[in-house]
Amino acid sequence: MLVSAGYLREIAEKALVAQEVAPSNARLQADLLIEAELRGLPSHGVQRLPRLIARLRAGLAHPVAGGKARRTGSGAFTIDGERGLGPVVMMRAIERLAAVAPEQGIALASIRNANHIGMLAYYVEAAVERGLIGIVMTTSEALVHPYGGTQAMLGTNPIAIGIPTGAEPFVLDIATSRVSMGKIHHHALTGTPIPDDWAVDADGHRTTDPEAAQTGAIAPFGDAKGYGLGLGVELLVASLAGSAFAPEVGGTLDAINVANKGDIVILIDPAAGERGSSGLAAYLDRLRASRAADPSRPVAVPGDGMRARRSRALADGIDLPDPLHEEIRALSEG
């Protein structure tokens, strides 16, 4: 059914408060999930809520914790997330970094022991709203095989970059896997085959069967280069956050394990550079106006599609599967 963002936010928030989540934390966590829905990213939307509730009930997610920071340099912090909600720990880290970024120019926080942070775009947009450049990376369970390999050894290891442009911000949010496991699940649910370059099965053979892919491994995006980038994220995050490597990571997709992946966030003050946002919007407009391969599909800039989907969903509502709506409504009643 179609529901409004406001209504969905309200029942999601209530479901969290019913688990003793601090009201401000519930508001933030619900906002993150609804923003993912609005952008057409249901895999990071309210379908995550029932599992998060289960994690709160199991003591794997803490309803109040915001993370304990240790300053390891004038411009660097490491944060023990104390099993807090991902967006709660992350947004506190961003506040902390935003306070020092103007003086430092660049600042870094590395987070371990926090729950799933969801859609990364949310955080780099928060940086941009503060007039700052944001770079966020996070790790996950082993889902991706190395280039030339066939076993799931890396996380989907997304990276997001947000840059103020003076107009609509540049917002890039990409997993370093060819597709998300969410998309493969969707193919499995609808019984649609997947392209043969998305994934391998448990035996390491390329497969078009989404069920077989679920027990195998997803390909990295962009072959050797994308693999290299995803591995770079894996190592940077593990080294700095002190989190686990993908084969040992648990707790972002289950309600059994403590979340032992890591996250890093870097904020840069554009004022520490020579140009700031001057001329960025004009250059992006030149890109958008440049000759398209298909005249009916103009060249886009990362962030354009998300913004368009968000506007539409705000006007038309969010299309939620009935059983999921029922489940969240029931959870909101405690």
Place this chain on the structure above:
Amino acid sequence: MLVSAGYLREIAEKALVAQEVAPSNARLQADLLIEAELRGLPSHGVQRLPRLIARLRAGLAHPVAGGKARRTGSGAFTIDGERGLGPVVMMRAIERLAAVAPEQGIALASIRNANHIGMLAYYVEAAVERGLIGIVMTTSEALVHPYGGTQAMLGTNPIAIGIPTGAEPFVLDIATSRVSMGKIHHHALTGTPIPDDWAVDADGHRTTDPEAAQTGAIAPFGDAKGYGLGLGVELLVASLAGSAFAPEVGGTLDAINVANKGDIVILIDPAAGERGSSGLAAYLDRLRASRAADPSRPVAVPGDGMRARRSRALADGIDLPDPLHEEIRALSEG
């Protein structure tokens, strides 16, 4: 002909000194070019030298300048390269950052008005040798089309990441284009067609003709994601370094224009994190030992191939085209 790295370094250095380049600068610039040759990257090797000499003669490259730094934050500098040699300005920036990184945790330098910095791996390896994580990005002339576009609007915008592991370092060095223009030139020289997903011709049509591709545009690597990443590099560098956007960039491939691209380098002290290099080498060894798609080609880690090629070339010599050898030998005699 096969030449030794030592001999090639010597004549390259002499050719630079003959143009009044300070001996220490000549040593560094020659070392960068020879290291690219050793790694099997001739497009960034001594074939760049004659053009660089022409730039020195034309006053577009300064033989002594090392760059003038302005501190814009406790952990941030912008650097006017004063038309200095790329590696000279870059290595001074790295020394400057390396001096503050242990106290800051993270530090950033943004460079404009310096010449071509060549193979990025060189700089992140220099960071790793100092026990630091290095991230380097640079921009270039417009050579790459946007995803869904057909005009050259972006640079090849490479990104490099170096991470100490306690054993062989992780060294990623990737252009965000599908291939280098150097590779397309090589196909043109040898009259070999290129795969049809590498580039478009001047009219925006996919082409297998390397000559046509030279006047067209190269595809981004990894489709929309790689395009987004390359555009992120374009914007980050331009915003921070205050350098030009790709369509206005000149001076890395010619001997006519001042080099107005930009470079950024970020150093991070692993000691500002929780894990440092602990466990990184063991995880990478697990990757290398994981099941390969083709048993005769084991899974590799970025940096492995470069190191193997370098060892072989140190033992066997560097295969240099005779005319290029002749040209450099002549230049070395002033």
